Amino acid sequence: MDKQVKEDTEYKQIAAKTKPVLDVLETISDCLLESVQSIIEGPVNVQSDQMSLTVQQIEPTVDTFHVTADPDDHGNPGGSVFFPNDMERTDKPFDLQMMIMKKNPFQWSPTADEVNLPVMKISVQNDGKSLDTSDLPVPADIFISVNLYNVMEENKIYTLNVSYDSINHIVRHSSGVRVIIPQVKGKTQVVKMFSINSSLKLEVVLGASESEVSFRNLELHGFAWPVEDGARLTYKNHKQDPHLLFLPEDILGTNQTDFYVFISVQKGQIFHGKVDESHRLKIQIGIQTFTVECSYWSEAHEEWRQDGCMVGRFTTVTTLHCWCSHLTVFSGGIFVSPNTVDPIDDITLFLTFFDNxxxxxxxxxxxxxxxxxxxxxxxxxxxxxxxxxxxxxxxxxxxxxxxxxxxxxxxxxxxxxxxxxxxxxxxxxxx
The missing domain is CATH 1.10.287 (Helix Hairpins)
Structure with missing residues (x-):
């Protein structure tokens, strides 16, 4: 009980010190907005290594609002937001404010431990009045510049043993690596997979961990990896990362189970590298697993929440993409997830046995x-x-x-x- 009282006191002290600073930043943002005389001027952006502030006037007739803060230095905060214009029709322009802070200032809640990425605050005004953006008909696309390398572990390297045809150099067999990933409530699991020393494409099978991985599963459910350039999704100037596999919590439906991801070299492709007498290769692959979530700051509850927000498919190691049905204060968290990696080499013994x-x-x-x-x-x-x-x-x-x-x-x-x-x-x- 004494510990809880002490924590509550500390949170109140943090709030008392931080809230006045946030109020000052709001005042600065309003003053900056007043300096914008017309829509023609375009966005006005003020940057530092810890904060980015962008204000812009937008025509009332546009279908989609869009604000972007492009940092002059890659280390400075940056981001962009796209959301539908579902506001009441007016003749006066809309005033948009976007503030991005490198560190989370909303620290007076236990939920702050789940947020370790930059924070973006968005507000919309018309004729000097703040507008309600709590229930958007179409989710807003929010992009926050991040550096996931700061919180990700180093690549784990594994070796796949591959055999190929001695005449046509067609890949016949490959050993595999199986990654067991536990579900984490409210978070999206992400697996980064890539080949290090070969241009050969990988094959990935996704399923529930209690399922048996068989040759039939590999042939019927396997898909090529990484994603082909022509198949990568795009939105505005954002492109899907071809090496990231997203595993949202509900991807397996109602099954309360862990994920498995089985990775091997895709059969049937032609090896164009240097050929040796053994007709076998050792392909190195890198694997990283981590969890990502999108959160917003609830003024009513004074805590970080996730309802109404989900991780978008354009998240990369340098950009957090969130889909949210409301506009307030956004951020997210990335954490290294526990997993079990099982290199499966015995299969190679039986697959390559009859080659000799x-x-x-x-x-x-x-x-x-x-x-x-x-x-x-x-x-x-x-x-x-x-x-x-x-x-x-x-x-x-x-x-x-x-x-x-x-x-x-x-x-x-x-x-x-x-x-x-x-x-x-x-x-x-x-x-």
Whole structure:
């Protein structure tokens, strides 16, 4: 109880110190707006390394309002907003104000811990009166310049073992990496996937973690990665990041389960690089996982909330894109999400086994010898020589089993392309 009282006191002290500063900024914004004499002047922008303030007059007849703050320096706050003109018709121009602060000033709430990105405040006035923008018919597109590299972990690097046809150089098989990502309520999971040392396209399968990943799943539900340039979505001057996969909370419907993302090299494509005698490649891929959310500051509750806002598909590592049904104060949070990455190399052993005729010949010969020994032992038993040959038969069978095991281990260690790195996993893949 004493701890809660102490926290409440600290929050009140923060609010008492911060609110007057925000009021001063509002006054400065109003004064700057009054300096704009006509619509022709265009937007007026004042920037610093911690804040950006943009004011603009807009024709009352436009269908969509648009304000942009382009920072002179990439380190300065910047952003833009697009929202429909659903205001009451008037002959007087609309006054738009957009303030972007590099750090979150609304710190007098426990929910402030969920906001670690720049804050954007938007207001609309007409004839000196603030207009209600709490229920837009079409969500506003809000873009805030960010630097997600500051809060993201370093790329985790994994190796995929790939085999290709010796004649046409067509990719035949690939090992894979499976990423298990837990759902986080109210947040959008993002997976960044990219190839580091190859131009070969990847193949991605998305599903629920309790589902079995099989060859049929890969063939029916896999899609090429990254997104082709011609298939990338665009809006105004914003483009979809081809390497980011968004997993919103409701993508799996009502299933309360984790995501899995299975990544491998896409089969059927032609390898154009340097060819070696083994006809195998080691492709390195980078994987990052993190959560993103869009939030707004509720004046009524004095806390950061998420209702009415969602992460947009044009979010990149340098831009936070939010869709919101109202205009107030916006920001967001990005956090590294827990996940389990399972490199699956055993599958390569079985997929590439029949590529090597030497391996096939040796294994077939061993099994033929083993079967012949079994038949011989059986005939010995049928000739009533059990007493004399019982120990001999047992020894022959034991020797055969040891021979098969020894040759099999030799093949694994010396003929498999991943020798020295073969590992087992809990997942079984069958075609």
């Amino acid at each position: 005729p030497v391996v096939v010949t040796l294994v077939v010969a061993v099994w033929i010898l083993f079967i012949m020994l079994l038949i011989w032992a059986r005939r010995v038993d049928q000739n009533d020589l059990r007493k004399f040959f019982s120990k001999l038969s047992l020894g022959v069978l034991t020797f055969a089993c040891l021979l098969v095991s020894t040759i099999w281990l030799f093949l694994l260690r010396n003929l498999h392309p991943c020798r020295g790195h073969v590992q087992s996993t809990s997942s079984v893949f069958s075609e």
